[in-house]
Amino acid sequence: MNGKVLVVDDKQIMRDSVGATLRRAGLTVVVAADGKAALAAVARHRPDAMITDLRMPEMDGLQLLKRIADIDDQLPVVLMTAYGTVDVAVDAMKHGAFDFVQKPFEGDQLVMTLRRAVEHRRLIHENAALKSSNQSLEEAPMLIGQSQVMRKLGTQIKQIAQSNGTVLVHGQSGVGKEVVARTIHACSQRRDRVMLCVNCAALSSSLLESELFGHEKGAFTGAEQLRKGRFELADGGTILLDEISEISPQLQAKLLRVLQEQQFERVGSSLTMQINVRVIATTNRDLIQCVADGSFRQDLYYRLNVLPVEVPPLAGRLEDVPVLANHFLHQLTLRDGRDAKHFDLQATELLQSYRWPGNVRELQNICERACVLSRGRTITANVIRPWLMGPSPENAVGAAENRSGQAPQIHVTAAASSFYDPKPLEQVEREEILRALEFNHGNRQRTAHALGIGVRTLGLKLKKWKENNLVGQTV
Numbered sequence: 374m375n376g377k378v379l380v381v382d383d384k385q386i387m388r389d390s391v392g393a394t395l396r397r398a399g400l401t402v403v404v405a406a407d408g409k410a411a412l413a414a415v416a417r418h419r420p421d422a423m424i425t426d427l428r429m430p431e432m433d434g435l436q437l438l439k440r441i442a443d444i445d446d447q448l449p450v451v452l453m454t455a456y457g458t459v460d461v462a463v464d465a466m467k468h469g470a471f472d473f474v475q476k477p478f479e480g481d482q483l484v485m486t487l488r489r490a491v492e493h494r495r496l497i498h499e500n501a502a503l504k505s506s507n508q509s510l511e512e513a514p515m516l517i518g519q520s521q522v523m524r525k526l527g528t529q530i531k532q533i534a535q536s537n538g539t540v541l542v543h544g545q546s547g548v549g550k551e552v553v554a555r556t557i558h559a560c561s562q563r564r565d566r567v568m569l570c571v572n573c574a575a576l577s578s579s580l581l582e583s584e585l586f587g588h589e590k591g592a593f594t595g596a597e598q599l600r601k602g603r604f605e606l607a608d609g610g611t612i613l614l615d616e617i618s619e620i621s622p623q624l625q626a627k628l629l630r631v632l633q634e635q636q637f638e639r640v641g642s643s644l645t646m647q648i649n650v651r652v653i654a655t656t657n658r659d660l661i662q663c664v665a666d667g668s669f670r671q672d673l674y675y676r677l678n679v680l681p682v683e684v685p686p687l688a689g690r691l692e693d694v695p696v697l698a699n700h701f702l703h704q705l706t707l708r709d710g711r712d713a714k715h716f717d718l719q720a721t722e723l724l725q726s727y728r729w730p731g732n733v734r735e736l737q738n739i740c741e742r743a744c745v746l747s748r749g750r751t752i753t754a755n756v757i758r759p760w761l762m763g764p765s766p767e768n769a770v771g772a773a774e775n776r777s778g779q780a781p782q783i784h785v786t787a788a789a790s791s792f793y794d795p796k797p798l799e800q801v802e803r804e805e806i807l808r809a810l811e812f813n814h815g816n817r818q819r820t821a822h823a824l825g826i827g828v829r830t831l832g833l834k835l836k837k838w839k840e841n842n843l844v845g846q847t848v
Contacts, residue, residue, distance in 0.1 A: 376491030377401040377418065381411040381425035381437065382453070391424065391453075391483065398484040400491070408432025408440065415444050416644035419608060422471070422490035424451040424483075427461060435465050442469060443590075444644065446599065447497050449490035453478075516549075516556055517700050518693030522685045526553070533680050534560035539632060540653040541617075541660075541677045544684030547734030547825075550655040551615065553684055558611040563651060566610030569603045573614055575829045578621040583640050586627070592641025604637060608648045617654035617677065618663055625670045632676040652677075687729040687736065694725050697733065701740035714744055719754040727761050730798075734825045741823055803838060806831070810848065 378400050382388045385406070392402040403418045405411040407429060415423070423441070427434040434452050441448055449471035454461065466473065471490050474483055516527055533540060534557050542550045551570065558568045576584055579593075587602030603612055614620075620628065631637050632652060636645050654677050663669035687694070698716055706713050716724065729735055739760055743752045806824065813819040821831045838844040 375399065375401070376421040376488070376494075377403065378487055378491070379403045379405060379411060379414050379418065379420040379423040381405045381408070381423065381429075381434075383407055383426065383429045387426065387453075394480045394483055395487060398488070400484075400487065408437040411437055412440055412444065413644075415441060415448065417647050419445075419647055420448065421494045422449045422451065422487055424453060424474075424487060427452050427454045427465070427473075435461070435468070438465060438468060438470055443599070447494070449493050451486055451490055516552065517697050518690055519696070520690040520693050522690050523693060526682075526684065529682060530556055531560060533557055533682065535562075536680065537561075537651050538679045539651070539677055540680045540682060542653065542655040542682045542684060543660075544655075544657065545686050545732055546657045547732035548684045548686055549733045550657075550684050551613065553682060554611075554613045554653045554655060557653060557682075558613075558651075561611070561651070563610050567607055568611040568613065569607045570613040570615060571603050572616060572827065572829070574616040574619040575827065575833070578624055581620065582624055582627070585624075586637050586639055588640035589642045592639070596641070599639075602637075602639065604631060604648055604650055605639075605646065607650050609650075611651045611653060614652060614654040616656060618656045618658045618660060618669060622668075622670065625673050629670065629673045629676060632673075687732045691725050691729075694729075694736065695721050697736055698724055698740055701737050702744060705741055705744045709744075711744065712750055714747065714750050714752055716743075716752045716757075717754070720752055720757055723754045723758060723761070738823070738825050745823075803834075803843060806834065807844065807848070815848075 378395050380388055380391050380395070380402055381404075382391070383406055388404045388406070392404055395402050403414055403420060405414045408431065411423070411425065414420070425434045425437055429437075432440070438450050438452075441450060446469075450469070452465055452470050452473040453476060454473050455476045463473075471493065472486050474486055516523060516530070530553065540554070540557060542553050544550050554570075555568065558564065571581075571584060573581060583592075583596075583600065583602065585602050585604055587600050587605055588596050590596060590599045614628075627637065631648075631650075635648050635650070637648070638645055660669055660674050660678070664671045664674050687697075695716075698721070702714055702716075705711065724736070724739075731738070739757060742760060743757055747753075747756045806820070809823055810817070810820045813823065817831055818828055821828045824831070835844065835848055839848065
């Protein structure tokens with residue numbers, strides 16, 4: 374078992390002896406000669422456990438234990454105590470110590486105790502990180518499709534996964550950039566560690582800084598307790614910065630330092646923390662243009678764009694639509710316990726004739742709507758046609774050319790040749806969201822899940838529409 378242990382003792386012979394024993398057991402050792410040095414070492418080296426002598430000048434082991442809680446309240450601390458001070462050590466355990474060893478101790482006893490401490494640290498670290506990320510362990514990342522562009526993307530992902538370099542995933546909204554990011558993590562050597570996701574567009578600059586780097590108790594109004602940030606929780610794993618183009622210039626400078634040095638400070642703290650985190654960023658904007666506009670730092674762009682990945686739009690791989698649709702129907706069947714459903718031939722052809730401006734996310738939403746609202750096990754073209762955003766003969770021609778390279782003969786019906794007056798995209802989005810909200814009886818969580826967006830994103834849209842009097846205040 375690998376792990377990093379901080380050894381604290383004012384006597385060098387004891388530091389050397391304990392350190393040598395732990396190193397022979399395969400543990401990484403950091404040493405400190407007093408409490409002040411130990412506090413600095415905890416902040417800088419992020420140990421998995423600490424063992425400290427109980428009797429030390431200036432700051433004893435019990436005082437150090439209390440001070441450590443202000444920096445890292447989940448660090449397991451083991452006390453070394455001589456005969457006659459066992460009662461003090463037991464009392465220290467009531468104040469948060471993990472365990473104690475009594476001098477003189479056997480090497481095997483020492484190693485066993487520290488290994489238990491390291492394992493305890495690993496478990497609470499991963500549990501906290503998983504809860505923080507709201508990540509379902511049952512959702513394995515999958516790249517669906519057998520088109521040439523998807524096979525090429527799959528090969529590129531396998532190559533990138535073997536590196537620890539920063540990745541910039543670019544593509545239109547809804548193409549599956551997060552799935553690509555999670556697949557990279559799942560194929561990497563960090564697969565057994567946590568991956569956390571942060572939506573940079575959903576939070577204000579001040580809240581995002583606290584979310585990323587954490588804050589000290591009392592750092593600002595409302596900071597009633599110490600909070601660890603996503604970078605700290607993701608130590609050893611991967612962090613996904615979604616919509617990276619939306620962060621403020623001030624925060625861009627701090628993020629640049631993390632990428633360069635793997636160091637940061639919590640909000641309200643002067644202690645520098647060292648981490649080992651792989652960063653994957655996603656964006657649907659042209660960052661080169663953002664650099665030219667002055668809204669994005671050029672040096673940060675080059676730090677992010679070490680390993681670029683371009684995710685193709687669904688319109689560029691329409692041959693993957695049937696397999697994607699069947700995959701989504703199967704997922705819905707398992708999730709909701711419904712009878713299995715399928716699209717008939719005409720419905721499948723209609724799906725492939727559509728240009729999918731909302732990409733894979735739009736297809737997933739259509740599949741869920743069809744699964745919920747259609748009767749019987751067969752989903753027909755008549756069911757899904759009203760939900761597609763104005764498929765035209767040009768759409769059908771483009772789709773067919775994409776599959777065969779030749780334009781087919783199009784028989785235009787009276788309905789298809791009639792005048793089409795499209796609605797603004799924002800109005801269509803608003804109407805669809807309100808319809809989904811009504812269908813789910815105002816439940817925002819179910820509505821957001823059905824639409825494939827976050828609850829926070831849904832709330833921000835509704836707030837914006839209320840402020841512009843585009844929806845009723847009771848929504």
